[in-house]
Amino acid sequence: MPEGIGEDPLILVSNRGPLEHTRGDDGRTAKPGHGGLVTALGGLAGHLEDAVWVCAALSEEDVAVTREHDGAAFEPEGGGPGVLLRMVELDPEAQHKFYAIISNPLLWFVQHYLWDLGNTPDITRREVDAFDNGYVPVNARFADAVAEEVEARGGRATVMVQDYHLYLVPERVRDRCPDVFLHHFVHIPWPHPDAWRVLPPVMRRAVFNGVLGNDVVAFHSARYARNFLLGCQELLGLQVDMDRLTVEVEERSVHARHYPISVDADALESTAASPAVADHERRLGEKRREHLIVRVDRADPSKNILRGFRAFDTLLDDHPELAEQVTFLALVQPSREDVEEYVDYLEQVRRLVDDVNAKHGTADWQPIELSLEGDFDEVVAAYKLFDVLVVNPVSDGMNLVAKEAALVNQRDGVLALSENAGAHEELGEFAVTLHPFDIQQQADAIFAALTMDGSERRDRLAASAALVRENDVAKWLSDQLRDVNELRGPGH
Numbered sequence: 001m002p003e004g005i006g007e008d009p010l011i012l013v014s015n016r017g018p019l020e021h022t023r024g025d026d027g028r029t030a031k032p033g034h035g036g037l038v039t040a041l042g043g044l045a046g047h048l049e050d051a052v053w054v055c056a057a058l059s060e061e062d063v064a065v066t067r068e069h070d071g072a073a074f075e076p077e078g079g080g081p082g083v084l085l086r087m088v089e090l091d092p093e094a095q096h097k098f099y100a101i102i103s104n105p106l107l108w109f110v111q112h113y114l115w116d117l118g119n120t121p122d123i124t125r126r127e128v129d130a131f132d133n134g135y136v137p138v139n140a141r142f143a144d145a146v147a148e149e150v151e152a153r154g155g156r157a158t159v160m161v162q163d164y165h166l167y168l169v170p171e172r173v174r175d176r177c178p179d180v181f182l183h184h185f186v187h188i189p190w191p192h193p194d195a196w197r198v199l200p201p202v203m204r205r206a207v208f209n210g211v212l213g214n215d216v217v218a219f220h221s222a223r224y225a226r227n228f229l230l231g232c233q234e235l236l237g238l239q240v241d242m243d244r245l246t247v248e249v250e251e252r253s254v255h256a257r258h259y260p261i262s263v264d265a266d267a268l269e270s271t272a273a274s275p276a277v278a279d280h281e282r283r284l285g286e287k288r289r290e291h292l293i294v295r296v297d298r299a300d301p302s303k304n305i306l307r308g309f310r311a312f313d314t315l316l317d318d319h320p321e322l323a324e325q326v327t328f329l330a331l332v333q334p335s336r337e338d339v340e341e342y343v344d345y346l347e348q349v350r351r352l353v354d355d356v357n358a359k360h361g362t363a364d365w366q367p368i369e370l371s372l373e374g375d376f377d378e379v380v381a382a383y384k385l386f387d388v389l390v391v392n393p394v395s396d397g398m399n400l401v402a403k404e405a406a407l408v409n410q411r412d413g414v415l416a417l418s419e420n421a422g423a424h425e426e427l428g429e430f431a432v433t434l435h436p437f438d439i440q441q442q443a444d445a446i447f448a449a450l451t452m453d454g455s456e457r458r459d460r461l462a463a464s465a466a467l468v469r470e471n472d473v474a475k476w477l478s479d480q481l482r483d484v485n486e487l488r489g490p491g492h
């Protein structure tokens with residue numbers, strides 16, 4: 001377990017929290033959130049005496065629970081993540097504007113370079129209204145809830161804010177609670193300064209000024225930390241130090257840091273050894289051809305699923321000898337279905353799969369098998385069995401799929417990894433690098449991976465797995481806490 005954070009209470013803040021309440025025939029259930037973040041932060045919080053996690057009440061049942069506790073922090077039934085929860089009930093209209101217009105797609109698309117700038121986005125009254133009457137008040141609600149928790153603890157605490165939904169929170173918390181230590185982890189790419197110019201000056205300044213309320217702004221890679229500082233210099237005219245990775249704001253230094261997130265290696269290995277995964281392995285094994293290519297993604301335009309399939313189409317054109325010898329298993333999880341861009345994207349994915357299968361398929365062979373089930377046991381079975389894993393995002397904060405898959409694969413599988421995935425900073429030297437926009441290059445690289453010599457495959461996979469095991473999620477957390485303790489200084 002990583003060391004703690006001194007004497008100070010800890011306040012975690014994220015839009016989606018560690019538990020989601022639902023109501024079924026058997027009454028209320030609290031389902032733990034999944035994903036590396038919840039595991040990692042929950043693990044930390046559970047070992048501290050005084051920790052609270054502030055998050056949005058997202059489901060109807062979350063709202064009911066929140067009301068039962070009058071909006072105050074409560075101990076979740078059954079223990080949950082071992083931390084108090086404070087759920088924030090939001091006005092549904094403001095919440096929609098905050099989530100489905102500003103956070104996704106506007107900020108998400110800016111930060112992943114997804115806008116087609118000749119055509120989109122149009123910033124109209126709708127977006128300005130969603131910022132003013134959605135993003136701003138929702139952030140204010142979160143900040144006020146955090147400030148109340150800080151004040152209830154005597155005015156001092158370490159606050160760890162997560163992600164792009166909450167950029168305005170730090171500045172407002174600092175105004176109310178000057179003795180707090182504010183740490184913000186941005187889990188998605190931070191783009192170069194010009195990308196932010198898609199946002200009108202008033203919005204982009206609000207974002208930067210909000211984030212500059214922190215003491216530490218943390219990212220998954222050095223590239224994003226540098227982009228953040230360049231943005232402070234270019235867009236706000238602030239003085240930055242690119243060696244120390246700091247920016248000066250009035251009398252304070254704000255530190256940019258990078259800590260690559262990782263996986264809980266023990267937990268994943270035990271899932272990989274489970275009977276449920278073995279069932280899926282058997283099923284996949286019965287169907288497999290000579291080669292198995294796998295991808296695992298949310299249905300998100302940043303994941304570049306369409307170009308991945310176009311590259312596969314090109315591969316089959318270029319190598320007719322692969323007909324009936326290779327299957328591309330795509331485990332795609334529908335995501336953000338209340339956002340139009342995501343619905344359209346999934347539809348395009350389905351159509352392209354049909355086209356490629358109609359063009360190359362035979363009576364008993366479908367080149368692409370698309371599954372939208374989102375079953376994690378099936379995902380882990382696919383991780384164990386792939387020969388080539390395609391991870392070709394346009395841009396991706398980290399991409400944990402690459403790390404999970406490298407850890408548990410049992411066929412000396414090769415990672416085909418986009419140079420724009422955060423994971424490429426660590427795993428790129430053992431992977432076959434993909435250029436996310438170059439279809440022919442991707443096709444050639446996948447072919448090279450499929451035909452790579454056995455001992456080279458073995459060495460590359462072993463090196464990747466060792467790296468993931470050594471730099472696992474516990475290290476991600478303890479490195480951050482070491483820096484928090486150091487930067488807070490002895491006065492705290």
Ligand code: G6P
Nearest residue numbers: 015016104163164187188336397
């Ligand atoms: C992805 C990103 C996270 C982000 C999350 C939000 O997993 O990598 O950085 O917080 O999406 O997901 P949601 O389902 O709440 O939109």
